[in-house]
Amino acid sequence: xxxxxxxxxxxxxxxxxxxxxxxxxxRRGAGSRLKGEPAVVREVQPLxxxxxxxxxxxxxxxxPEAPEGPQKSQDGxxxxxxxxxxxxxxxxxxxxxxxxxxxxxxxxxxxxxxxxLRPVYEKYFRVEVKGIENIPSEGGALIVANxxxxxxxxxxxxxxxxxxxxxxxxxLRLLAADLVFMLPVVNELARKAGHTLACAEDAGRLxxxxxxxxxxxxxFKGIGKPFGERYKLQRFGRGGFVSTALRQGTPIxxxxxxxxxxxxxxxxxxxxxxxxxxxxxxxxTPTFPWLGPLGAIPLPTKWTIQFGEPIPTDGYPPEAAExxxxxxxxxxQVREQIQHTLYKLLVQRRSVFF
Numbered sequence: 001x002x003x004x005x006x007x008x009x010x011x012x013x014x015x016x017x018x019x020x021x022x023x024x025x026x027r028r029g030a031g032s033r034l035k036g037e038p039a040v041v042r043e044v045q046p047l048x049x050x051x052x053x054x055x056x057x058x059x060x061x062x063x064p065e066a067p068e069g070p071q072k073s074q075d076g077x078x079x080x081x082x083x084x085x086x087x088x089x090x091x092x093x094x095x096x097x098x099x100x101x102x103x104x105x106x107x108x109x110x111x112x113x114x115x116x117l118r119p120v121y122e123k124y125f126r127v128e129v130k131g132i133e134n135i136p137s138e139g140g141a142l143i144v145a146n147x148x149x150x151x152x153x154x155x156x157x158x159x160x161x162x163x164x165x166x167x168x169x170x171x172l173r174l175l176a177a178d179l180v181f182m183l184p185v186v187n188e189l190a191r192k193a194g195h196t197l198a199c200a201e202d203a204g205r206l207x208x209x210x211x212x213x214x215x216x217x218x219x220f221k222g223i224g225k226p227f228g229e230r231y232k233l234q235r236f237g238r239g240g241f242v243s244t245a246l247r248q249g250t251p252i253x254x255x256x257x258x259x260x261x262x263x264x265x266x267x268x269x270x271x272x273x274x275x276x277x278x279x280x281x282x283x284x285t286p287t288f289p290w291l292g293p294l295g296a297i298p299l300p301t302k303w304t305i306q307f308g309e310p311i312p313t314d315g316y317p318p319e320a321a322e323x324x325x326x327x328x329x330x331x332x333q334v335r336e337q338i339q340h341t342l343y344k345l346l347v348q349r350r351s352v353f354f
Contacts, residue, residue: 084111088107088111091107099192102173102191102194102196102202102206103191103192104173104191104192104193104194105192106171106194108192109171109192109193109194113189113192113193114160114163114164117156117157117159117160118160118164120157121157121160121161121164124298124300125157125259125300125301125302125303126302126303127157127160127161127259127303127304127305128302128303128304128305129161129165129304129305129306129307130304130305130306130307131306131307131308131309132161132162132165132166132307134253134307134308134309134310135162135166135170135212135253135307136251136310137166137167137168137170138168138210139210139250140206140207140208140209140210140211140212140213140248140250141207141212141213141250141251141252141253141310142203142207142213142214142215142241142244142245142250142251142252142253143158143162143172143212143213143214143215143253143255143307144214144215144216144217144241144252144253144254144255144334144338145158145214145215145216145254145255145256145257145338146216146218146222146231146233146255146256146257146338146342147216147217147218147219147222147223148218148222148223148225148230148231148257148260148261149223149260149261149263149264149298150223150224150263150264150266150283150285151223151263151264151298152176152180152216152223153260153263153298154216154257154260155174155176155214155216157257157260157303157305158172158174158214158255158257158305159171159172159174159193159214161305162212162214170212171194171211171212172194172212172213172214173194173195173196173206173211173212173213173214174193174194174195174196174213174214174215175195175196175197175198175199175202175203175213175214175215175216176190176195176196176197176198177198177219177220178197179279179280180195181197198215198219200240200243200244203215203241203244204244204247204248207244207245207248207250208248214255215241217236217237217241217331218233218234218235218236219237220280220281221234221235222234224266224269224280224281224283225266226266226267226269227261227265227266227267230261230262231258231261231342231343231346233335233338233339233342236331236334236335238327239327239328239330239331241331242313242327242330242331242334243321243322243327245313246313246316246320246321246326246327246330247318247321248313249313249314249316250313250314251310251311251312251313251314252310252311252313252330252334253307253308253309253310253311254307254308254309254311254334254337254338254341255305255306255307255308255338256305256306256308256338256341256342256345257303257304257305258303258304258305258342258345258346258349259301259302259303259304259352260301260303262299262301262352263298263299263301264283264285264288264298264299265285265286265299266283266284266285267284267285267286268283268284269281269282269283269284270282270284299353300353301352301353302349302351302352302353302354304345304349306341306345308337308338308341311330311333311334311337313330
């Protein structure tokens with residue numbers, strides 16, 4: 001039997017060669033190339049009378065391009081933070097920054113103090129905020145809250161809540177007791193954060209400027225009460241905060257804080273030691289002073305801060321600030337609203353820590 005001839009695909013070229021048999025071209029894979037051929041995939045020509053199949057189309061393996069948007073935004077954000085930090089340090093070193101006549105440093109509060117308090121607020125106490133819309137976007141207002149927790153962390157958490165959750169990013173100026181401004185380091189930090197002495201003169205000046213002022217009328221009676229009396233409001237003083245709000249015609253916003261009572265369960269009070277140190281009380285808790293510095297770490301309770309509906313004062317005549325009966329009624333109204341909200345939040349709370 002005669003050997004079969006190999007018929008090339010291109011008949012015309014076989015005839016031109018005088019009938020010489022030509023070796024058919026071998027189909028190369030997508031990743032192979034001829035010797036000396038540049039690493040570029042050549043276009044595949046279709047065979048005569050045969051449609052192109054998907055397998056005949058070479059697959060090009062190109063290097064994937066790095067995503068530009070997110071990476072560039074992250075790099076740009078990092079560069080902006082570094083530049084902002086350097087600019088902040090330069091202003092601190094050269095003294096090119098402003099404070100008001102109360103000592104309030106807005107730039108230091110925003111960039112440093114709030115940044116230090118925010119992880120405690122968000123991760124440790126996991127504060128939930130309600131009723132933030134009851135705080136006006138502009139103009140003066142007086143926020144009145146309950147006070148508890150052995151150490152005044154509730155005021156600081158309330159300050160972060162207003163700053164971070166209010167749409168206008170308002171700053172809360174707290175009225176603090178005399179003891180705060182007698183302690184060396186605490187005095188400077190409190191002034192820089194915008195706190196001032198709890199007196200009618202300072203409160204009136206801040207409210208007249210359109211500032212948001214916070215006050216806790218229970219004072220040391222509330223913050224230093226025993227654990228067995230938790231969430232029972234103490235006396236609200238003589239109603240001086242109501243008189244200040246009436247003179248300025250600013251609304252009073254009740255605020256209820258749940259969670260602070262359990263951070264340092266106060267089971268005792270070393271009164272003799274408190275007198276020697278000049279403190280209003282010296283707390284004894286299940287962990288302090290038995291564990292030393294470790295006992296000063298607060299328990300990670302779950303907090304809720306609720307701002308109630310404003311109580312307007314602009315409808316009263318100017319002489320209303322001197323009416324003791326009116327001040328008593330308004331003070332009692334604010335106190336009852338805070339106490340009622342505390343009971344409601346306690347009923348809704350699933351657990352102290354969750």
